[in-house]
Amino acid sequence: MAAPTDLRLPRYQREPEDANAPLDFAGYRSTTLRHPSQPLVLLPQMLTEVTGPLLGPGRLGELDNDLTRQHEGEPQGQRIIVTGRLLDGDGRPIRNSLVEIWQANAGGRYRHTGDRWPSPIDPNFSGLGRALTDDDGRYEFTTIKPGAYPWKNHDNAWRPAHIHFSVFGSAFTQRLVTQMYFPEDPLFSQDPIFNSIPDEKARQRMISRFNLERTVPEWALAFDFDIVVRGREQSVFEDEEDED
């Protein structure tokens, strides 16, 4: 085994503080008893942190990326294609990588025993999808547009329509779970989860873009959503190489 001094590991950039939500965010009530009250301890990025699960084939069934074809009939709602690229902060595509999504149905109801609001379950919609990125880092899902739904966070609270996304990147440092929103949702202004991100521009990076080009005539609308996970710091070593 190499001596520690021989270990040349990539380093992942830390993110600006206002690009992510504070764990203690009073507007979102569930954070109150669940956020750590002690300061986080800085963890150096070593072998366990710069590696990570490379989950690809074998995690996927044939129809996992088409949420409209997982049952006997078709689900209710607006059929949409959601596509985008999984990239790191340096613009490098992350290939052959697992993307997991879950969402409410067209009426804003999740197929979950905890969701009891009076909007019907759709027997033809489970709301779970998985896909692999291709050589360009691109994934694609066919699904239906999820509905908004009420929750009890504050008086007359509604979540804007969203799809939950889970990606791994290629290192433990890059693991990300987020939510994809839809353009110009009138519910943004009252949603503490969306607004927990302090930087307005960072919030915009969670909103998909309508893409007329990608729509399928007589079939489906389309939305683009690129996901960017942390990039690497340029090392002195790489600088030296660039000069050659």
Next chain:
Amino acid sequence: MGELLTTPSQTVGPYLSIGLPWEDGPFVVPEGTEGAFWIRGTVTDGAGEVVPDALIETWQADPQGGFDHPDDPRGRSESGFRAFGRCPTDENGEYRILTLLPGVLPGEQGEQARHIDVSVFARGLLNRVVTRIYFEDQDNSGDAVLASVPAERRDTLVAKKTEDGYRFDVRLQGEGETVFFAL
């Protein structure tokens, strides 16, 4: 290459169990694997209530200290070890992971004691929180990360021996709060 800004994290919300659990998620190794043990624990909140809608993910070296990953400068391990575990908490806030003891690893300052990196996701967590599992019956004395943690809190990172493995509870807030790391 142009620098891109990252996509912010959002909470997994209350319905993560639709999307994230896998049937074989808790099994880093199949049942019956020689040397396999269970890590079990309960996730609790600042009021001491159990958290029934959390997800624990684990990532670790194989027993020889290898990773099947291109960024390990020592070369890729070919042990076939999955190294990754994933388990939602149940209605009692409990999770379980069946795995093998990770190997000792080289670090920045001497060797790193045997450890597992952990991500915790839950409703009410706007970002994952990250912690590490160490093992009480292993030599943790030279570990620089553990040494960087205030002495009175180190205990929260050390899994306790049980009949079929170890216990590692996660306290998100309050008395005995688990040490969480910034990556």
